[in-house]
Amino acid sequence: xxxxxxxxxxxxxxxxxxxxxxxxxxxxxxxxxxxxxxxxxxxxxxxxxxxxxxxxxxxxxxxxxxxxxxxxxxxxxxxxxxxxxxxxxxxxxxxxxxxxxxxxxxxxxxxxxxxxxxxxxxxxxxxxxxxxxxxxxxxxxxxxxxxxxxxxxxxxxxxxxxxxxxxxxxxxxxxxxxxxxxxxxxxxxxxxxxxxxxxxxxxxxxxxxxxxxxx
Amino acid sequence: xxxxxxxxxxxxxxxxxxxxxxxxxxxxxxxxxxxxxxxxxxxxxxxxxxxxxxxxxxxxxxxxxxxxxxxxxxxxxxxxxxxxxxxxxxxxxxxxxxxxxxxxxxxxxxxxxxxxxxxxxxxxxxxxxxxxxxxxxxxxxxxxxxxxxxxxxxxxxxxxxxxxxxxxxxxxxxxxxxxxxxxxxxxxxxxxxxxxxxxxxxxxxxxxxxxxxxxxxxxxxxxxxxxxxxxxxxxxxxxxxxxxxxxxxxxxxxxxxxxxxxxxxxxxxxxxxxxxxxxxxxxxxxxxxxxxxxxxxxxxxxxxxxxxxxxxxxxxxxxxxxxxxxxxxxxxxxxxxxxxxxxxxxxxxxxxxxxxxxxxxxxxxxxxxxxxxxxxxxxxxxxxxx
Numbered sequence: 383x384x385x386x387x388x389x390x391x392x393x394x395x396x397x398x399x400x401x402x403x404x405x406x407x408x409x410x411x412x413x414x415x416x417x418x419x420x421x422x423x424x425x426x427x428x429x430x431x432x433x434x435x436x437x438x439x440x441x442x443x444x445x446x447x448x449x450x451x452x453x454x455x456x457x458x459x460x461x462x463x464x465x466x467x468x469x470x471x472x473x474x475x476x477x478x479x480x481x482x483x484x485x486x487x488x489x490x491x492x493x494x495x496x497x498x499x500x501x502x503x504x505x506x507x508x509x510x511x512x513x514x515x516x517x518x519x520x521x522x523x524x525x526x527x528x529x530x531x532x533x534x535x536x537x538x539x540x541x542x543x544x545x546x547x548x549x550x551x552x553x554x555x556x557x558x559x560x561x562x563x564x565x566x567x568x569x570x571x572x573x574x575x576x577x578x579x580x581x582x583x584x585x586x587x588x589x590x591x592x593x594x595x596x597x
Numbered sequence: 598x599x600x601x602x603x604x605x606x607x608x609x610x611x612x613x614x615x616x617x618x619x620x621x622x623x624x625x626x627x628x629x630x631x632x633x634x635x636x637x638x639x640x641x642x643x644x645x646x647x648x649x650x651x652x653x654x655x656x657x658x659x660x661x662x663x664x665x666x667x668x669x670x671x672x673x674x675x676x677x678x679x680x681x682x683x684x685x686x687x688x689x690x691x692x693x694x695x696x697x698x699x700x701x702x703x704x705x706x707x708x709x710x711x712x713x714x715x716x717x718x719x720x721x722x723x724x725x726x727x728x729x730x731x732x733x734x735x736x737x738x739x740x741x742x743x744x745x746x747x748x749x750x751x752x753x754x755x756x757x758x759x760x761x762x763x764x765x766x767x768x769x770x771x772x773x774x775x776x777x778x779x780x781x782x783x784x785x786x787x788x789x790x791x792x793x794x795x796x797x798x799x800x801x802x803x804x805x806x807x808x809x810x811x812x813x814x815x816x817x818x819x820x821x822x823x824x825x826x827x828x829x830x831x832x833x834x835x836x837x838x839x840x841x842x843x844x845x846x847x848x849x850x851x852x853x854x855x856x857x858x859x860x861x862x863x864x865x866x867x868x869x870x871x872x873x874x875x876x877x878x879x880x881x882x883x884x885x886x887x888x889x890x891x892x893x894x895x896x897x898x899x900x901x902x903x904x905x906x907x908x909x910x911x912x913x914x915x916x917x918x919x920x921x922x923x924x925x926x927x928x929x930x931x932x933x934x935x936x937x938x939x940x941x942x943x944x945x946x947x948x949x950x951x952x953x954x955x956x957x958x959x960x961x962x963x964x965x966x967x968x969x970x971x972x973x974x975x976x977x978x979x980x981x982x983x
Contacts, residue, residue, distance in 0.1 A: 388971035393964050409708065416706050416929050418964035499708050500685070503962070 386514035392444070392506055393418035398435065401448035401472055402428050406497040410446075413502040419444070426451060434458055438466040440517065444509060446493070448472040449480040453487060464488070464520070468513035470505050472497070490516070532570035539573035542580070603902050604644045605630065605889070606664035608674025608684075613652020614773040615798035618881055619676045621833050622698055623647060624872045625882030626673045629889035631871060640897035643889070650680070657683045665691050670904055673698060673888050676881070677797070678744045685710065694904045696892055698884035700828065700850070702748035703961040709904075711911060712931040713888040713923070714881070715851045717752055718960040720828040723936045724849035725756035727951055728826055733790030734762025739780055739804070740795030742769035749795035749828060755967065765789050770796060775803035781811050784823060791847075794827045801827070802838045809842035820845025831879035835945040844943040851934040852880040852920040853947040864919035877945070887918045887932065891925065922956060931959030 397419045401407060407423055414421040426432060431452040438445065438461070447453065449471050456463060465488030473481070474495040484492070490512035493505040536558070543554035562572035607627070611620040630643040646669065650656035657675075661684045664672055672688075673696040675681040681697055688695045688709040695707075700715035728736070734757055740746025746769055754764050765787040768780055777800075784792060796804060805825065812819035819825075819842075830848040854865050854877065864886070868878045891914050896902055899910045912927035924933045933956040939947030960966065 389969060390971050391962075391964060391967045391969045393969070412928070413706065416964075417962055498689075499706055503704065 386518045389510045389514065392510065395442060395444055396420045396422055397444045397446060398422045398424065399446045400424050400426055400432050402426050402451060403448060403495055406495055409499055410497050413499045417503060436460060440467045443467040444506065446470045446472055449484045450474040453483045455486060457487065468509040470509045529568055529570045532574050535573040535577050536570055539576050600640055600642045601896055601902060602644065603641050603896055604646065604669045606669045606672035606674065607645050607647040608660055608672055610650050610652040610676065612649055615652055615676055617833055617837050617876055621876050621879040621882040622676060622885045624868065625885035626889050628868050628871055629886045633893045639893055641893045654679055654683055658687060661687050665693060670694060671892060671902065673885060675699065678702065692904055694907060696888035698888045699881055702745055703963060706929050706961055711925065714884040715934055716931050716959040716961045717963055718966055719851055719934050719936045719957060720849040721749065721752045722966055723938060724826055724828060725753060727938050728791050729760050729762065732824055734760055735765055735790045736762065736793050737765050737784050737787055737789035738767045738793045740769055741772050741797045741800060743772060745797065746795040753793050770800050772797060772800065774800050777804050777807050781808055792823055792825045794825050797829060802834065805838045805842045805846065831881060832945055833876035833879050835941050836877065840943055843945055844941055846941040848939045848941065848947060850880045850939060851936055852883040853937060853939045853949055854878045855946045856920065860917060861919040883919050887916060887923055891916050924956065926959050929959055929961055931961050933958045
């Protein structure tokens with residue numbers, strides 16, 4: 383599994399801050415500037431509900447929202463219901479309901495109010511690196527599910543090869559594995575493509591999986 | 598003109614494991630107080646009160662509290678980062694101001710601290726460039742086992758890896774530890790192009806002496822074959838090391854007492870006259886001197902000692918210091934300073950080898966120079982299969 387590299391410099395990123403906090407925001411903006419970030423402060427009234435912005439990019443943005451405000455339950459569907467970029471929860475009232483609201487939006491770090499300049503870098507560090515780690519895990523998970531789904535094609539390809547060339551199970555598998563490595567695709571993708579191609583060649587094939595190429 | 602009375606706390610451990618350097622810090626601050634008090638135009642009269650925490654971490658917070666209890670809100674002090682971290686919460690709680698006059702490893706910007714010493718981009722970055730261009734890219738790193746050593750070595754490691762260099766070993770010793778035999782034999786075994794030393798106080802002095810001696814015993818010219826580079830080596834420390842090992846050592850600093858300018862000559866003369874018993878002038882002394890002068894200038898300008906007003910007015914404040922012009926950066930409250938590389942002589946002075954053409958803006962978080970990602974290890978995560 384590939385581990386994400388640790389990010390330590392946040393120069394050039396934009397931090398979008400949703401908060402009703404007054405004095406703390408000046409300090410936050412000042413500290414962000416020192417750290418090379420551009421702070422986009424969006425002050426809100428206490429009861430005003432927050433609308434999460436579109437077009438957030440995982441490498442360019444960091445979102446900070448205040449747990450004391452009315453928060454949406456989830457990210458807009460345009461993001462596929464996943465947290466689109468590193469996020470930090472500003473914690474005022476430390477009640478379980480507020481912490482849960484922040485957690486549901488997928489915050490990777492907390493920053494206590496009133497904000498103390500000495501904790502901003504740590505919160506950014508945790509949020510960005512935790513986001514990257516989770517993102518890498520999600521991708522691995524997606525990859526594994528995809529391979530599990532295509533496992534049936536490996537079984538079919540092994541059986542087909544055994545039948546066509548009179549090979550043992552191990553020998554057939556070994557050939558498929560080597561071929562897939564040569565083509566630099568997973569054995570599942572290789573077998574999927576192989577079976578797909580064979581079924582296209584053979585009009586009498588009973589292959590039913592026509593959902594198309596995986597990649 | 599009515600003069601403003603300004604009580605000033607001086608928090609320096611002039612006794613203890615790093616007493617020598619802290620004593621020069623104290624002297625630098627005292628010289629500035631004396632100059633300001635004697636100047637009829639200054640508009641400020643200092644009432645300095647010194648407390649010596651003896652280099653013991655637990656003594657710092659009570660010392661600061663006792664200063665606050667006496668109504669003192671401006672304190673010039675601290676040498677080690679651990680002592681600074683220990684007192685910062687108190688300064689923030691009482692809304693007082695710490696004037697911190699020591700070069701340090703960066704990654705901090707407290708709202709209640711003014712930093713007049715060098716930031717990592719002032720000493721580490723120029724030193725790495727210098728070492729790579731003169732000696733090579735294979736380093737042996739040794740440091741005191743606390744934040745200064747750890748962070749200095751991290752910056753060195755990243756700098757070298759960026760230049761395709763190599764860290765042969767990274768070793769740490771407790772502050773005050775002087776048993777260096779293992780370190781020295783490891784240096785001979787690993788044969789680095791240079792040694793990077795981030796030890797402080799007695800450990801550092803003992804290392805310079807023992808390593809020079811070990812090199813001589815093997816017929817090696819230490820300064821040529823195994824140059825030692827430090828970011829915290831100053832003139833009084835060369836004396837503490839002693840004449841046999843004081844020469845040929847590399848130091849990265851914003852100030853050396855040998856700087857040739859009328860302003861520096863005047864500073865060195867005034868310092869030597871006031872502190873005949875030593876320790877001699879150093880970069881730390883100059884930084885403390887700058888801190889107290891800038892404080893006086895700011896208070897005289899604003900007409901009040903109130904911390905919030907002083908903080909507002911100190912942003913962008915400039916001062917004609919012995920090292921040249923210095924200025925407080927309005928974003929980070931660190932000072933813009935002039936980096937230099939010096940080579941020590943046996944008469945306990947430095948020859949300046951490299952000098953920046955003008956003051957360099959502080960970058961305490963190394964935002965403009967550090968790479969976005971932590972440098973990856975050289976070991977590849979690739980497994981060869983069939």
